[in-house]
């Protein structure tokens with residue numbers, strides 16, 4: 520039997536050659552943060568169904584990852600690829616941690632940065648970049664997820680004010696947010712509003728009994744005659760293209776993030792299989808095990824090459840949102856397949872939180888559903904390939 524030092528799937532495929540020094544340094548800083556602040560505690564947080572989000576947000580702000588790919592207003596202004604690699608490391612810790620950062624930076628901050636007035640940007644972005652203020656993004660409703668065009672939440676003018684009524688569902692960070700970006704139907708089409716926590720008529724009850732993303736806050740947003748001043752409206756977003764462009768930012772982070780979870784599963788499983796003795800030999804030394812590990816390593820490597828390619832396009836300013844669908848679909852679909860296969864290789868040990876694998880597998884069920892389900896991304900890709908939109912059958 521020959522034994523050589525193992526090489527990780529991403530080193531093996533040569534992904535490092537496509538990453539610049541700045542991104543590498545940022546990635547190392549995020550990895551160190553996750554090792555120090557998250558890995559020792561995450562199984563307990565997950566089991567308890569909580570995340571010390573306020574505390575972590577401050578620390579993530581100090582680390583410079585909140586809104587890190589945005590320019591100005593205290594944001595770091597990094598490359599999109601560096602942001603993607605940060606998402607990879609955060610989600611290697613837990614998808615809930617990456618969700619906190621994605622929603623803060625790519626959904627809430629991006630919406631204000633891209634569509635807000637100068638006053639709104641000055642009021643919220645610097646505080647959000649340091650993690651002093653937390654944001655959430657309310658688009659989904661109980662009856663409208665994949666088809667947000669059907670939303671019922673309504674904003675109507677009342678003198679100079681706006682009156683908002685409706686319910687949003689499955690909103691990450693909802694109960695802990697200082698400001699909610701809420702999308703509502705108006706006579707001029709879908710518009711975005713900034714709703715500060717504590718506004719009369721606004722509440723954000725937490726959704727409990729989740730079996731996925733347990734270390735993440737998920738909430739309803741209830742708007743019952745919420746009165747907002749005229750300047751709560753995001754002036755530069757009219758129509759669904761506004762919120763959809765924010766989703767596209769967050770999806771880009773998931774392209775990398777889901778691979779982080781898969782990488783953590785695979786590395787854990789290879790380590791386990793090398794030390795686990797079965798019929799007097801290491802589990803990793805059996806051909807049947809190696810066939811599985813080889814396929815997973817290959818998919819992880821291919822996924823990373825696609826992610827880095829999309830990152831390079833985004834940094835060059837040429838990324839089309841329909842190309843992000845390729846990455847979101849591929850990364851999450853492969854990551855969940857890897858997590859499930861790894862869980863099986865761990866045997867009974869794989870069902871406990873002593874190993875991160877079942878936690879990642881359960882988390883990825885949410886990641887598969889949010890930011891466009893797999894079917895929605897398949898339909899986007901199908902439309903590109905055929906010219907026919909098949910969303911309505």
Ligand SMILES: Cc1cc2nc3c(=O)[nH]c(=O)nc-3n(C[C@H](O)[C@H](O)[C@H](O)COP(=O)(O)OP(=O)(O)OC[C@H]3O[C@@H](n4cnc5c(N)ncnc54)[C@H](O)[C@@H]3O)c2cc1C
Pocket residue numbers: 622656657658659661662663664665666688689690691692732737885888889890891892893894895898909910911912
């Ligand atoms: C943990 C978590 C956090 C979330 N955070 C947020 C958040 O912060 N903000 C927010 O606005 N939303 C958030 N969401 C909501 C998420 O974006 C929606 O769940 C998602 O868009 C899917 O909507 P739905 O759950 O209503 O499923 P549905 O739209 O009801 O879909 C049900 C099934 O039908 C399939 N389907 C849909 N359309 C078609 C079609 N044309 N053809 C074939 N099949 C189809 C879907 O793929 C899916 O399998 C979150 C969800 C979760 C689970």
